[in-house]
Amino acid sequence: SLMEEENSKEAFMQCSNLTTVENIGSLVYISIGEFKYCKSLQNVDFSRCTEVDKEAFFGSGLTSADLSTVRVIGEAAFKECENLKSVNLSNLITVIPKETFYKCHSLNLINKTGDKGRVIPNSVVEIGEKAFGECTSLGTDIILSENLQKIGKLAFGAEIDTDSSG
Numbered sequence: 001s002l003m004e005e006e007n008s009k010e011a012f013m014q015c016s017n018l019t020t021v022e023n024i025g026s027l028v029y030i031s032i033g034e035f036k037y038c039k040s041l042q043n044v045d046f047s048r049c050t051e052v053d054k055e056a057f058f059g060s061g062l063t064s065a066d067l068s069t070v071r072v073i074g075e076a077a078f079k080e081c082e083n084l085k086s087v088n089l090s091n092l093i094t095v096i097p098k099e100t101f102y103k104c105h106s107l108n109l110i111n112k113t114g115d116k117g118r119v120i121p122n123s124v125v126e127i128g129e130k131a132f133g134e135c136t137s138l139g140t141d142i143i144l145s146e147n148l149q150k151i152g153k154l155a156f157g158a159e160i161d162t163d164s165s166g
Contacts, residue, residue: 019061021045030056032074042083046070052077054097067093073100075128082106085137091121098128098152101135108137118142126150133157 018035020043032053035041038060046052046067054074057065062081066088067073076099078084086109087101101107111119118138120127124145129152132138142156 019043029053032056033058035060055079057081073097075099076102078104080104085109086112088112089121089124091123093121094123095126096120096124096128096131098130099133100128100131102130102132103134104132105134105136107132107135108139110138110142116143120145120148122146124148126152127155128152130154130157 018038019040028048029051030049030053033055036055036058041060042063044062046065047069049070051072052070052074054076056077058076059080061083063083064086065084068088068090070090071092075097079099079102081104083106084104085106087107089111109117111121113119118141120143122145125147126149131152133154134157
């Protein structure tokens with residue numbers, strides 16, 4: 001069955017006509033490169049998903065991603081998703097790894113709350129190298145996690161001052 005607990009890695013890689021994945025039922029883990037280069041894929045129901053492995057959506061056509069149940073994201077999971085405009089991150093996620101959203105040129109909303117458009121959840125203690133690198137629509141008005149302990153090189157595309165002491 002297609003909707004087992006786990007799918008084999010790269011199961012849908014380069015499915016150029018795939019546009020929507022919904023009702024994924026018990027699919028709690030999206031494997032390595034599973035939807036890599038699925039350029040037409042715009043919508044995925046992540047409502048039961050707790051882990052998205054590395055390069056799972058690399059170069060896909062996703063326009064938004066509600067990752068509010070996802071606790072673990074692999075490196076480059078959403079790298080080069082050029083149509084990805086908004087992301088909702090879980091309050092359970094502790095690490096945003098290397099190149100997670102690298103070159104997501106359209107990304108401009110992270111956990112939008114009221115008039116705050118770009119908020120990294122307080123559960124995040126580490127943001128990896130180039131995690132939001134070259135996200136040219138993101139701007140610099142980003143509220144970082146109060147518990148952030150480590151931030152990698154070029155995490156937001158340019159070195160930013162993370163000293164919040166004022």
